[in-house]
Amino acid sequence: DIQMTQSPSSVSASVGDRVTITCRASQGISSWLAWYQQEPGKAPKLLIYAASTLQSGVPSRFSGSGSGTDFTLTISSLQPEDFATYYCQQANSFPLTFGGGTKVEIK
Amino acid sequence: QLQLQESGPGLVKPSETLSLTCTVSGDSIRSSSYYWGWIRQPPGKGLEWIGSIYYSGSTFYSPSLKSRVTITVDTSKNQFFLRLTSVTAADTAVYYCARPGPGTVTGWFDSWGQGNLVTVSS
Numbered sequence: 001d002i003q004m005t006q007s008p009s010s011v012s013a014s015v016g017d018r019v020t021i022t023c024r025a026s027q028g029i030s031s032w033l034a035w036y037q038q039e040p041g042k043a044p045k046l047l048i049y050a051a052s053t054l055q056s057g058v059p060s061r062f063s064g065s066g067s068g069t070d071f072t073l074t075i076s077s078l079q080p081e082d083f084a085t086y087y088c089q090q091a092n093s094f095p096l097t098f099g100g101g102t103k104v105e106i107k
Numbered sequence: 108q109l110q111l112q113e114s115g116p117g118l119v120k121p122s123e124t125l126s127l128t129c130t131v132s133g134d135s136i137r138s139s140s141y142y143w144g145w146i147r148q149p150p151g152k153g154l155e156w157i158g159s160i161y162y163s164g165s166t167f168y169s170p171s172l173k174s175r176v177t178i179t180v181d182t183s184k185n186q187f188f189l190r191l192t193s194v195t196a197a198d199t200a201v202y203y204c205a206r207p208g209p210g211t212v213t214g215w216f217d218s219w220g221q222g223n224l225v226t227v228s229s
Binding site for chain 2: 055091092094099
């Protein structure tokens with residue numbers, strides 16, 4: 001199985017801050033990576049797929065980069081609605097696996 | 108517009124079988140090329156993929172659950188199903204069904220149901 005390690009597990013930030021979350025795969029997954037945002041009590045929402053492609057309707061302040069084993073999700077200017085938990089997920093092979101999540105909290 | 112809706116009991120006794128249905132509207136399981144998925148999330152914890160199924164019945168399962176999980180499909184009803192046997196408190200979770208896409212038929216998921224909380228308790 002491919003293990004996905006996210007860091008940090010939580011981050012405190014203010015509105016307007018730049019936030020970066022990293023995800024590392026235990027083996028190379030090319031660009032087969034997605035990022036999700038999850039608000040409390042809601043289903044995850046796909047933000048980015050294929051490591052760097054913005055899902056339709058997602059604000060351009062979200063961006064993804066990386067390939068192989070190391071990936072990054074960046075929020076360029078944090079907005080109030082961005083306080084949530086973020087997950088990465090590898091889609092290179094079954095079994096599909098998720099990172100442990102990063103909670104973005106208000107400083 | 109695509110919609111997925113989970114349904115099933117909210118409470119299951121330990122050692123019994125958890126059964127959930129995902130009803131799909133706005134897309135056809137039979138005519139699509141997707142591996143439709145089940146994902147769960149224990150309270151306060153992260154996401155765990157359970158398994159995925161193709162309209163033909165081809166399945167992939169999480170190795171950690173494989174001995175207890177069965178996913179099936181009924182294309183005539185546009186539904187797919189999750190069955191998890193011998194449940195324990197560790198199986199308490201919100202269970203989601205989801206459809207992959209875009210740019211993949213197996214991988215990431217762009218459409219999710221609202222989730223069904225299943226509590227395992229006597």
